[in-house]
Amino acid sequence: MTRILIPSGALGLGYDQTALDRGVAARPDLIAIDGGSTDSGPSYLGRGLSKYTRAGTKAEWAGLIRARQAAGCPLVIGTAGTCGTDSTVDWLVDITREILAEEGLTATIATLKCEQDPAHIARADLTALPGAPDVDAAAIADCTHIVALAGAEQIMAALDTGADIIIAGRTTDTAIIAALPLQRGDHAGAVWHGAKVGECGALCATNPQSGVLLLDTDATGFTVTPLADEACATPHTVSAHMLYENSDPFILHEPGGYLDVTDATYTAIDDRSVRVTGAEWHMADAYTVKLEGARVAGYQTVALVTIRDPHYVANAAAWCDDILQKHAAKVTTRMGPQDYDCQLRIIGQTATLGSLDHNPAPASEVGVLAIVTAADQATAHDIAKLLNPYLLHHPLTRDEEQPTFAFPFSPPEIDKGAAYAFVLHHVMTLKDPMDAFRLEVLA
Structure with missing residues (x-):
């Protein structure tokens, strides 16, 4: 025993x-x-x-x-x-x-x-597990850390x-x-x-x-x-x-x-x-080890606004959709074509499950979390700043008076730094179980 x-x-x-x-x-x-x-x-x-x-x-x-x-x-x-x-x-x-x-x-x-050498793993014969992301050798080589x-x-x-x-x-x-x-x-x-x-x-x-x-x-x-x-x-x-x-x-x-x-x-x-x-x-039949790797996927700036007006709480999804459309047009007009991602997550409704939540509970107030991801921090920050007026004052329709919502922070744009993404959900075959590992006894 x-x-x-x-x-x-x-x-x-x-x-x-x-x-x-x-x-x-x-x-x-x-x-x-x-x-x-x-x-x-x-x-x-x-x-x-x-x-x-x-x-x-x-x-x-x-x-x-x-x-x-x-x-x-x-x-x-x-x-x-x-x-x-x-x-x-x-x-x-x-x-x-x-x-x-x-x-x-x-x-x-x-x-x-x-830990594994990303350059070596990029050349290795890997087997993707179910649900593994589509990656190429360059993406693997870009990993900051890979572990077996x-x-x-x-x-x-x-x-x-x-x-x-x-x-x-x-x-x-x-x-x-x-x-x-x-x-x-x-x-x-x-x-x-x-x-x-x-x-x-x-x-x-x-x-x-x-x-x-x-x-x-x-x-x-x-x-x-x-x-x-x-x-x-x-x-x-x-x-x-x-x-x-x-x-x-x-x-x-x-x-x-x-x-x-x-x-x-x-x-x-x-x-x-x-x-x-x-x-x-x-x-x-073969000895395999799973690999995990992560690389920088961009740089993020976040902003948070809170909404309590019942009309806007009830129509938060439509409000966000309209903002995203108008904001995208403004980014192109002011900054030219940009490779970026902008998300508005409605905290209190669907922030956790997104579209998978088919029955979000009603709320008396919601928070809208903006997440802007771009290739560098300065670009993410500027794109988030262009979002600022919409989060503060954007009306649902032209017929409504201009609303004012609440920013918990001033300034509302917070630079989050590098955002990482998992790259590997793969296995690697070893001839000997210790081939990918290093054992040391310290004095």
Whole structure:
């Protein structure tokens, strides 16, 4: 049996210290935590930065380093610094060394770096996944950062170094949990299924914000136990997690194969824990890793106006459409032909789903968010300025008195800087699982 302690869904979300102490007392074989994902968009990968503050990360990471010391087991983080670039791995290494010095502790650190050379990837033979964007070699070469998602094999290699703390670049969410039990020979289907259920900590429990989770894997299945007060796992909460960020509720693809939970059985063994058996792991013919890349898609200026007049709130979509038409004509007249994009998103009606929202709720007021994207910041700013009079005074019809709306900021135009776009949703075949990765043990 292998026992994995998962403090939370990601470093930066916080964790229940009392529950974490319970987990340490349960003598885990490994403490594993995710460091990020693509959930917050392409900017973090594009810039190679974490979405969380250094101070906040340090406080949480210090608690986990102390927990590792008390438990006497390795501590592993995947997708360090939100995006898993080399720069964010180095960032967390620096924080780790600072914590160890301040705490008077010693620990061996291993790093697994996953960043790829865009010029090399532009020449590589890639396979597009369903829904992948149309890209050419030039767009790939323009990426500011590209990472390959490590799987369990690369984390196993890091564990083999004997390091106390493993700081990995971009990994699949499950890899850091699955590696040790697979290495120990636990049931592969159970390991991957348990890793999927446990990837977000207590999100698979009745108190999803509580964070801390204990996962036990063995020769036939796995058991999941949330450790915070008033947090329980049920067959429903555990089975439902296969739907989380997964297009197929029964199949999960990972480097080297796929998980099938079609025949899984979920059984409550007490009022807190659930036992799961029946999942199967299928090896693939080739070992592939997914790639993620981001590049600058332009520069943005944003502006926000708020509208409360019931007549304009009710007709906000028509108002926006008319503004966009008149604004486009003015841009051409004043600035000549321009390659840009201008969006007006109605906050309070359809800002989240856009045209997919077929039944927007009525609102007493709405905000209209203007987003102008152009090839450079100065052009985006000038185009947004041409939009300003419309957002402030544009009437729905010529017969109406000129209205006045509200700008929350002065000036209303806010330069947002570079906007990034995801470029890659592709896989790359490797002859050896370590071919795209670099493992180093630090003194």
